[in-house]
Each structure stands twice: as C-alpha cells, then as structure tokens.
Amino acid sequence: TCLKLDTSAVGGPPEPIFIKGTWFATRFDLAMTDGLQAWVCHATEEEVTERASNWDQNASDYVEFAGRYLGFQQPGSVYVVSDAENGCKRVSFTFEKEGMMKLEWRWKLQPSSNSKKTTAEMMEFLMDANIRLSEEIMWKTKAIDELKLExxxxxxxxxxxxxxxxxxxxxxxxxxxHVLNSKKAKLRDLRDELVKGDEKSTA
Known part of the structure; x- marks a missing residue:
C-alpha cells in the first residue's frame, strides 16, 4: 500500500508525506518520504508479536490492523509524523477500541541509508499502481460500454x-x-327468413 498522508491539520508540514507499507503475515516494512528525505522501518515478527500482545492481539491481526490504517487515511483518526532522536521519525495515528477507548498506534522509522533510492522506489511503486489502475479503469469502461450496447x-x-x-x-x-359481423349478418338474414316464413304460414 502507499498512503498520501496530509498532516497539515495537526501542525504537520504543508507538503504531503508518502508512506509505503509492505505487509506480510506477521511482520511489515514501512518506507516514508517527504520528497527529499526518506525513512524506513523493518518491523520483525518478534517486535510485532510484542506490540500485539499489549493490545490482546496476535501478530497477524496487528499487521492487518496497521495495514488498514496506513493503507487508507481513516476518517476520525488523527495522524501525526513527529521528530524522534537521531534523525528518526515517529508515525502515529489514533483509533477507538470497542467504541470507547481512544488509543494511539505508533512506530519509529530510521533514516534511510539512501533517501534518493527509497524515494525513487516509492515513486516507481506509485507509477506502477497508477498504470494498473488505468488499465483496470479501461477494461471496466470497455465492459460497461459492451453492457450498454447489449x-x-x-x-x-x-x-x-x-x-x-x-x-x-x-x-x-x-x-x-369481420367474422363476428359476418355471423351477425347471417343471423339477421336467418331471423328475417324465419319471420317471413311465419307470416306466410299465418296468412
């Protein structure tokens, strides 16, 4: 996934920040860039399991949850990217648990050893995703046109x-x-003949 994150409403930079997530069964990788600098995180299965246990979750549920919130900016959640020590960045977002408790998910990212490469890889990912989306739209548009024709x-x-x-x-x-009128005409003729016959017999 790749999230275009806008944090200007909570005092963040006016420029959007891009966060790319690669999600595995029980671990994940994050890459973040502001267009100039980049930060990365490789969350191990042990780290994820430890964090998940604090919320009474297993590792796979924790990864699925993080992927949902870092794949699409969720309404009602407050996203923050803040400075940490040694040039690191901390990504966090708030969420409600069981509709009551307001909790905060956060993870620290280290400065990338090659910001240009990390940023370029993210842009390439976005371009590939855009191409796939364009192709999908094209095929769906074609299918809709064929359906309209049918x-x-x-x-x-x-x-x-x-x-x-x-x-x-x-x-x-x-x-x-026509047949009905013809039948009616014949019936009238028969009736007239019967009437004439009766008149002759009485005469």
Missing part, C-alpha cells in the same frame, strides 16, 4: 416485439370483428 439491443428487440405484438393483436382483432 442493453440497447435488448431494448430495441423488446420494442420491436412489442410493436409486432400490437400489430398481430390488431390484425387478429380486425379479423375477429
């Missing part, structure tokens, strides 16, 4: 069938009316 075909077919149904019903109704 929908238009279905609507056109439905309208055509509706017109054909109306035309068929109109034709059948016309024939039925």
């Amino acid at each position: 929908m238009e075909k279905c609507v056109e077919q439905s309208e055509r069938l509706c017109r054909e149904k109306i035309a068929f019903e109109t034709e059948i109704y016309g024939k039925f009316v």
